[in-house]
Amino acid sequence: MNILFVGDIFGSAGRKIVREHIEHVRESREVDLTIINAENAAGGFGVTPQIAEELFDLGADVLTTGNHVWDKRELIEYLTSVPAESKERPRRVLRPANFEPGVPGYGVFEGTTDSGVEYAVIDLMGKVFMSGTNNPFLAANEILAGIKANVIVVDFHGEATSEKVAMGWHLDGRVTAVLGTHTHIPTADERVLPAGTAYQTDVGMSGPYDSIIGVEKDLVLHRFLTGMPGKFEAAKGNPKMCATLIACDPKTGRASTIQRLMLGE
Numbered sequence: 001m002n003i004l005f006v007g008d009i010f011g012s013a014g015r016k017i018v019r020e021h022i023e024h025v026r027e028s029r030e031v032d033l034t035i036i037n038a039e040n041a042a043g044g045f046g047v048t049p050q051i052a053e054e055l056f057d058l059g060a061d062v063l064t065t066g067n068h069v070w071d072k073r074e075l076i077e078y079l080t081s082v083p084a085e086s087k088e089r090p091r092r093v094l095r096p097a098n099f100e101p102g103v104p105g106y107g108v109f110e111g112t113t114d115s116g117v118e119y120a121v122i123d124l125m126g127k128v129f130m131s132g133t134n135n136p137f138l139a140a141n142e143i144l145a146g147i148k149a150n151v152i153v154v155d156f157h158g159e160a161t162s163e164k165v166a167m168g169w170h171l172d173g174r175v176t177a178v179l180g181t182h183t184h185i186p187t188a189d190e191r192v193l194p195a196g197t198a199y200q201t202d203v204g205m206s207g208p209y210d211s212i213i214g215v216e217k218d219l220v221l222h223r224f225l226t227g228m229p230g231k232f233e234a235a236k237g238n239p240k241m242c243a244t245l246i247a248c249d250p251k252t253g254r255a256s257t258i259q260r261l262m263l264g265e
């Protein structure tokens with residue numbers, strides 16, 4: 001079976017470029033499971049229920065997020081509008097699973113593809129140079145102990161390359177894929193690890209690349225040059241959709257290939 005993972009959608013430019021390409025990719029690559037990181041889909045900061053619905057309309061099965069998940073407050077109501085056992089769209093929007101216990105929403109979704117394959121998606125966030133998370137390595141152990149599906153995709157939302165590489169090895173042979181998000185720059189290290197886990201340090205942003213990780217470059221440069229605070233706005237120029245395709249055995253969950261995509265205008 002084929003899995004498509006789309007990296008952090010950033011602002012309207014990111015949504016537009018994904019809208020332009022995703023249908024063709026899903027059809028031509030016979031994609032069975034589509035996962036999108038949507039944490040920056042709303043103007044670069046968070047995701048609204050309306051935008052989440054738009055991404056589901058484009059064929060997403062599960063949306064993951066990261067440190068920006070709470071930027072749009074209205075998402076909290078959406079996440080908590082359905083019970084834990086629901087398979088409805090709001091239950092398919094994940095926040096990092098290793099946040100403090102008791103925060104709204106869920107970090108794991110277990111579902112079944114149209115062709116009847118059980119799968120799980122786990123959203124985890126790093127601890128290095130990030131705040132508000134518990135040990136993601138121990139969290140992964142605990143979560144995996146309760147999952148029955150063999151096809152398991154982990155979005156590891158992290159800042160530090162070392163922590164992401166470590167997670168790849170930690171989960172090799174235990175999940176189908178460990179895909180990094182958050183840095184907004186795709187890495188060229190995609191590979192299938194020896195025990196069958198597809199790994200990439202960062203899938204890269206689906207958004208405007210004439211920017212500083214999605215934000216208007218002049219605004220970020222001003223902050224670096226002066227140290228002064230200022231409003232950040234999503235850039236528009238040079239949009240690319242960055243995504244990664246994984247082929248795996250639907251019975252064992254073992255990955256056979258991983259391929260990175262970068263599609264522009």
Ligand SMILES: [Fe+2]
Pocket residue numbers: 008039040066181182183184
């Ligand atoms: Fe992001």
Ligand SMILES: [Fe+2]
Pocket residue numbers: 039066067068157181182183
């Ligand atoms: Fe992030």
